[in-house]
Amino acid sequence: xxxxxxxxxxxxxxxxxxxxxxxxxxxxxxxxxxxxxxxxxxxxxxxxxxxxxxxxxxxxxxxxxxxxxxxxxxxxxxxxxxxxxxxxxxxxxxxxxxxxxxxxxxxxxxxxxxxxxxxxxxxxxxxxxxxxxxxxxxxxxxxxxxxxxxxxxxxxxxxxxxxxxxxxxxxxxxxxxxxxxxxxxxxxxxxxxxxxxxxxxxxxxxxxxxxxxxxxxxxxxxxxxxxxxxxxxxxxxxxxxxxxxxxxxxxxxxxxxxxxxxxxxxxxxxxxxxxxxxxxxxxxxxxxxxxxxxxxxxxxxxxxxxxxxxxxxxxxxxxxxxxxxxxxxxxxxxxxx
Amino acid sequence: xxxxxxxxxxxxxxxxxxxxxxxxxxxxxxxxxxxxxxxxxxxxxxxxxxxxxxxxxxxxxxxxxxxxxxxxxxxxxxxxxxxxxxxxxxxxxxxxxxxxxxxxxxxxxxxxxxxxxxxxxxxxxxxxxxxxxxxxxxxxxxxxxxxxxxxxxxxxxxxxxxxxxxxxxxxxxxxxxxxxxxxxxxxxxxxxxxxxxxxxxxxxxxxxxxxxxxxxxxxxxxxxxxxxxxxxxxxxxxxxxxxxxxxxxxxxxxxxxxxxxxxxxxxxxxxxxxxxxxxxxxxxxxxxxxxxxxxxxxxxxxxxxxxxxxxxxxxxxxxxxxxxxxxxxxxxxxxxx
Numbered sequence: 169x170x171x172x173x174x175x176x177x178x179x180x181x182x183x184x185x186x187x188x189x190x191x192x193x194x195x196x197x198x199x200x201x202x203x204x205x206x207x208x209x210x211x212x213x214x215x216x217x218x219x220x221x222x223x224x225x226x227x228x229x230x231x232x233x234x235x236x237x238x239x240x241x242x243x244x245x246x247x248x249x250x251x252x253x254x255x256x257x258x259x260x261x262x263x264x265x266x267x268x269x270x271x272x273x274x275x276x277x278x279x280x281x282x283x284x285x286x287x288x289x290x291x292x293x294x295x296x297x298x299x300x301x302x303x304x305x306x307x308x309x310x311x312x313x314x315x316x317x318x319x320x321x322x323x324x325x326x327x328x329x330x331x332x333x334x335x336x337x338x339x340x341x342x343x344x345x346x347x348x349x350x351x352x353x354x355x356x357x358x359x360x361x362x363x364x365x366x367x368x369x370x371x372x373x374x375x376x377x378x379x380x381x382x383x384x385x386x387x388x389x390x391x392x393x394x395x396x397x398x399x400x401x402x403x404x405x406x407x408x409x410x411x412x413x414x415x416x417x418x419x420x421x422x423x424x425x426x427x428x429x430x431x432x433x434x435x436x437x438x439x440x441x442x443x444x445x446x447x448x449x450x451x452x453x454x455x456x457x458x459x460x461x462x463x464x465x466x467x468x469x470x471x472x473x474x475x476x477x478x479x480x481x482x483x484x485x486x487x488x489x490x491x492x493x494x495x496x497x498x499x500x501x502x503x504x505x
Numbered sequence: 506x507x508x509x510x511x512x513x514x515x516x517x518x519x520x521x522x523x524x525x526x527x528x529x530x531x532x533x534x535x536x537x538x539x540x541x542x543x544x545x546x547x548x549x550x551x552x553x554x555x556x557x558x559x560x561x562x563x564x565x566x567x568x569x570x571x572x573x574x575x576x577x578x579x580x581x582x583x584x585x586x587x588x589x590x591x592x593x594x595x596x597x598x599x600x601x602x603x604x605x606x607x608x609x610x611x612x613x614x615x616x617x618x619x620x621x622x623x624x625x626x627x628x629x630x631x632x633x634x635x636x637x638x639x640x641x642x643x644x645x646x647x648x649x650x651x652x653x654x655x656x657x658x659x660x661x662x663x664x665x666x667x668x669x670x671x672x673x674x675x676x677x678x679x680x681x682x683x684x685x686x687x688x689x690x691x692x693x694x695x696x697x698x699x700x701x702x703x704x705x706x707x708x709x710x711x712x713x714x715x716x717x718x719x720x721x722x723x724x725x726x727x728x729x730x731x732x733x734x735x736x737x738x739x740x741x742x743x744x745x746x747x748x749x750x751x752x753x754x755x756x757x758x759x760x761x762x763x764x765x766x767x768x769x770x771x772x773x774x775x776x777x778x779x780x781x782x783x784x785x786x787x788x789x790x791x792x793x794x795x796x797x798x799x800x801x802x803x804x805x806x807x808x809x810x811x812x813x814x815x816x817x818x819x820x821x822x823x824x825x826x827x828x829x830x831x832x833x834x835x836x837x838x839x840x841x842x
Contacts, residue, residue, distance in 0.1 A: 244695075244697075305754070306754070307753075307754050307757050307758065318692060321692070321699065321700035321701070322700045322701050353743060354739075355655060355658070355738075355739055355742040355743065355746070358581075360581075362658065362739070363658035363659045363737075363739040364658070364659050366739075385743075385746045385750075386742070386743045386744070386745065386746030386747035386748075386749070386750055387746045387747070387749050387750030387753065388750065389747060389750055389751075390750040390751055390753065390754040391750060391753070391754070399743075400700075401692075402691075402692055402699070402700040402703075402740070403739070403740055403743055405692040405723070406690060406692065406722075406723045406736075406740055406743065406744050407723070407743050407744065407747045408723065409692070409722045409723030409724045410723035410724070410726055410744045410747050410748055411723075411747055411748075411751050412723070412724050413722075413723055413724030413725065413726055413727040413728060414726075414727055414748050414751050414752065415751065415755075416644075416724065416727065416728070417642070417643070417644050417727040417728070418752075418755050420644050421644065
């Protein structure tokens, strides 16, 4: 039985082309039906073109849903949600609320996606502030889930405890980690290290039934020591963007170093395959985007620079997210604290 | 006229060998006299060995100063400062206070170095909280100075404004940046983005005479958009350790990818020179360690894993720091706000 996933066709930097190709890729290779939301006059000719050559009976299940507007990366979240009442995000999320689809994917404006999802889907019982989570690649191959990475600044200890339950359930139900090790992002492992927020949160997390291992540091995001890391959204967003900035510098610097000598140019050719593997190991798109946790519905936000493959991975993760019934399991966990 | 620099001989993970070799390297190549502080019974035979082969008149100016104790990485800062009254850090910093040396370098416990320096040297007039700064490598080659990266959690807006003046003077006087662009670390460029601290700090920074460019993000730490970035010490420390963690993952991942195929092994050999250049471009040690700013004296903390070259660079930067009279220029700037 295929799962219905709504895809915002107008989200990514190069929308709608990566979305159309990613939707077809997903519909061909996964057990999903994809509903592309956006202006039909733009989407229909492109979709028809992309599906040319398929026989009618082999056509991958990709459908169009009309929305006359879309939210750009430059739009302010709160304002866009109010003023663009027929945006592709809003129309898509309504389909999830009405049960016409099980999950939602966008590669668009993260703040607007969170604001729209909060308004359209609403929060789960027991959740004060839904969170944006993301997975960091690690040296062990098993990703580390970090939340919040930007939806909520100035959190209080209760918010962080709720994030812990939300992350724990997502790690179990979607990432398939048996007994997720939970850490609190701080600036030293000792209990005495940290700021007022982490010092107040630490004893509360110790009291939970979660597999809490204590404070962890920025470097532990990449070494596989911990499966789920909770932090204030300001701190998590700084960590995420610092990592993105360094990854970009590494790419540029490596390319330039390799160009700089003739022997290393030959070396570069021979190392190409290795670099592809290396880049893939650090590639967020392989992990399928950032889940919005704590909402009444499964929603995934991909990177604005998403390509076809990243879009497909987003759809795959949204289907797993929706199929695992994470929302119900988060509500149950929060009710039985 | 050579500058006298005190070097904690017992700081680094492999102390005192990198310190002894780094001190000799610095004394041979820079216009400095290096005072190695630590237990003479350990240091004297090693120094004698390292200086064998030099004729008396060619001996680099490296001297021993007795200290019977030293602070380890495992020691708690506050406790070590109280209990180890004859530590190499304390004896070394006293030499700076007494004017017997112009600057201090350690590759030891950062927290203990800051605590000891605060106690022994004291803060500059107008400085409530001295800060730990560090330089991030960027794609333009000109480093970005970030403070605070760990000395102070739960800062208030006034602390951040003071950090801004301290960073501005260090960037001008030591990093030789003409009109440093100053940024406030936040989670979006717009004034409306951030947490309570950044929103309260933003208007205060706009009122200063500094070259303030507004909010910057984690990714701007590496792209050369900004020369000096101020932030709360908790946030800065998370950013620093996140960058260190990712840099380590990149190294491991690259090495493993290169090992994985025979052709890429050949490629790796040919690319070796390029990798050396690449790694150097990301190497903190080339920049000479993290300055403690806001104290009555020049103090530099290097990484615990410092090698000879990193120690030498730390001594070089301490000499530049001391020679530039940054303390006086910070006090003047704060007095004329």
